[in-house]
Amino acid sequence: MKTYSIALLPGDGVGKPVTEAAWDVLQAVAKASDFALEGTTFPWSCEFYKQTGAMMPADGIETLRRFDAILLGAVGWPAEVPDSVSLHGLLLPIRKAFAQYANIRPHRLLTGVSGPLKSDDFDVLCIRENTEGEYSGAGGRVHQGTADEVAIETSIFTRKGVERILRFGFEQARVRRGKLASVTKSNAQKHTMVFWDEITRELAAEYPDVEVASYHIDAMAARMVMAPETLDVVVASNLFGDILTDLGAAIQGGLGFAASANINPDRSAPSMFEPVHGSAPDIAHLGIANPIAAIWSGAMMLAHLGESDAAARIMVAIEATTKAGIGAIPGRDKTETIAKAVLERLL
Known part of the structure; x- marks a missing residue:
């Protein structure tokens, strides 16, 4: 059975719960399929910067290079670390070092979502x-x-x-x-x-x-x-x-639905997948961050790894969830409620 090694970078604020939700869905679809996902979590974030003076260790790029893909939550906490520091200290170096020159962002209205x-x-x-x-x-x-x-x-x-x-x-x-x-x-x-x-x-x-x-x-x-x-x-x-x-x-209804992929098309280095939304400090403590963008990004990761059927199953589950009205209205449902609903609808 094929096993993929995934670097998990939850980051800051709502990045942590949405990454956890996405990982739960990814693990569930992997168990129901003929492959496995092995995740390693790294605490690189603005909190890490406050403790160490750097967004990631000096050998961070080489550490990430050995993984098949990277799943990122959100990075930034501008009240304590300037965005120019967090962006140039983590995301941009990863994108450039791994030649992730193609940023793919699918925009469409999911069933049940009003734009x-x-x-x-x-x-x-x-x-x-x-x-x-x-x-x-x-x-x-x-x-x-x-x-x-x-x-x-x-x-x-x-x-x-x-x-x-x-x-x-x-x-x-x-x-x-x-x-x-x-x-x-x-x-x-x-x-x-x-x-x-x-x-x-x-x-x-x-x-x-x-x-x-x-x-x-x-x-x-x-x-x-x-x-x-x-x-x-x-x-x-x-x-x-x-x-x-x-x-x-x-x-397409808000940042909670916006997924993205930072792709290295020749696959000479890992690609990175992340929801478009930021760390959302204003709602990070409320438990209402929509994990659909992160889950969708995870589906894009599986498709990139060659697991197209599993990726399609996740997208069907997402659409069935929003069609039922769960997660379709920003801020109404809890993160865990939306994640649970997607898990229940996996074929």
Whole structure:
């Protein structure tokens, strides 16, 4: 029987209970299938930072490298550790070190969940470039604290980075509805975004079976609200993808339904799976965090590992749960109630 080794990083706040809920579901489906999951939990978090001065140990990346996949809850506790410290101390180093350049975020309304739009026809797959672009971290500040202070943030776009994320998007479009939307702001950013548009056109010639359209980020934000049925696969840079996927999460009913995968497509290093929501300090003590996004992320992990049938069973159980009204309304049901309902509905 195949055994997969999974690194568990519950993190901060609601990350802990939703990771526990997701792991319970994953273990249940594994026991009912022909594989096993072996989890190792790491306490790397803002609390860990307060104790040690680092978000993870110096050998954290090499420790994670031996695992088949990583399941993460949520990281951040801004009242005590700045988000810039927590993000650059854990999530971004993992994504970059393991070349998890494809951030996949599925956005669709689950049965029984009401979104803010009049139409329920919402099914968009957002592909976000995950390792360079606007979040490269290049830049600096000089003359800090003086009237002459200067801050520079440099976006870095490489041909390799842009081409591989667009190609990944084209391949996803091929197995979905055959439509790809590339998002830039090339009318204002005449170097990086024109570069992105040029590579989109070059690759489009290799995928004649995929309908390609290019949009500016502001027009895409409007289209996601006004005409989401015209979209299939959306590919965007790190910053634009980050913004659009929060919009997508709102349209699908809230962050409690928004799953994601940080994928290393060539499988030379582990991929990482996490709900889009943060640590939610304001509700972390209430026991009402929706674990569906974390459970959905776990299903994406199983699909990536090759356990597609088990992943599909989890998605059926999630949809049956929300169809019954459990977990369908943010903040109404307890975390453990939703998790129990998904477990009961596993085929």
